[in-house]
Amino acid sequence: MEGDTALRAVTPGDASAFRAHLEAQELALDTIGWRIKMAKCLFAAAVDFGHIVINPFEKVRAGSKSTNDRFVDVEPQIIDAIIEDVSCLEWKAIITLWRYGGLRAQEPLHLKWNDVDWANRRLTVQDVKRKRQRTIPLWPKVEEALSVLFASAEEGATRIITKYKPGQKLGTQFVRIIRQAGFEVWGKPIQNLRASCQNDLEKAGHRITAVCNWIGNSPTVASKHYLQVTDEDFEQALGASNRGQQSVRQSVQYRTERSRTGSLEDFTNSECTTIPDHAGGCVDPKTIEYPLKDSNLCF
Structure with missing residues (x-):
């Protein structure tokens, strides 16, 4: 809209474009909302005095003023x-x-x-x-x-x-x-x-x-x-679970560090120490012979 645009020439499309223009300037939401509300009041008064028939800003969202941010x-x-x-x-x-x-x-x-x-x-x-x-x-x-x-x-x-x-x-x-x-x-x-x-x-x-x-x-x-x-809300919410999960986090961190700093052989051998004696130790999967079944008929 130009500076000398007549009130009756402003359309609802112009009003929506005005809000988009304000948003493009990255103004605060409170500022945008305040300016839209002022425009609504201005055109509402123009309707009351008979200068225009409808308020072009009537359906333009002003946005509620919030201080949360x-x-x-x-x-x-x-x-x-x-x-x-x-x-x-x-x-x-x-x-x-x-x-x-x-x-x-x-x-x-x-x-x-x-x-x-x-x-x-x-x-x-x-x-x-x-x-x-x-x-x-x-x-x-x-x-x-x-x-x-x-x-x-x-x-x-x-x-x-x-x-x-x-x-x-x-x-x-x-x-x-x-x-x-x-x-x-x-x-x-x-x-x-x-x-x-x-x-x-x-x-x-x-x-x-x-x-x-x-x-x-x-x-x-x-x-x-x-x-x-x-x-403080987050600290209170995590207080009990922090104590319960501390050992878990330490265990995960330890395993992660071992995988980063140790060799693959060391890491594999360390895992093998947790296998029961009757399991027969670590076996190379390439040496295992599987019985012929319907699911592995391809040679």
Whole structure:
């Protein structure tokens, strides 16, 4: 399509060709999906205003937005080192709430001290995305971070995080904190902390219903965007079998090395030592005479 193509001149074939053009540029699937969705919205509005009759992008697949290919399991030892390195108590609490509380990027900024139920060890989170509240356990590391911050809070303070106001972006500063601690920045730094938290809760054996309630998403969203197979899953799955199969692998490796380094005669003789005495030892198959049968009548 040319830059001055009229809306009514765009056909469904042109729309399909546009998606193929985006794919040929090797753009990320999220980028392709976003551009197709924007085109759908544009032409849908044109239909509503009567400029065109049909939406040529109606049947063009936008593709669902998925973050699976950018999931990073941020291990506790890494995030603990980052928390230890940062000097600001509020940032310590923010990062802890992301990684060990599963909060969204903006949710720590909405917390108030009366949201903390110290007696029952629970924390009420203002779910700004779904516009409702959810209650999560006051997990040990979250409780510790909030306790330290509470001890240093000004008397009469209501908000837990006072350094930033709700709506302020935290991503850029968090990237600086990661680099300052000596680590490389992983993809989607904040979201992957939340995803790692949900993975940990599932691996700990909590019911998916409870985990999704604490994190604030649905099982469908969790399985699509958050719950991932990690290296630890493979290690646990192979743990028992590794011990049982170790001797088998060693035996195969030994036989392979013998076949590579030893002579054919040595290898054959070594095999003969396993034949019982009554078997008569190794026999050259060329010297064996077989009785004449219907199956070997050819001379």
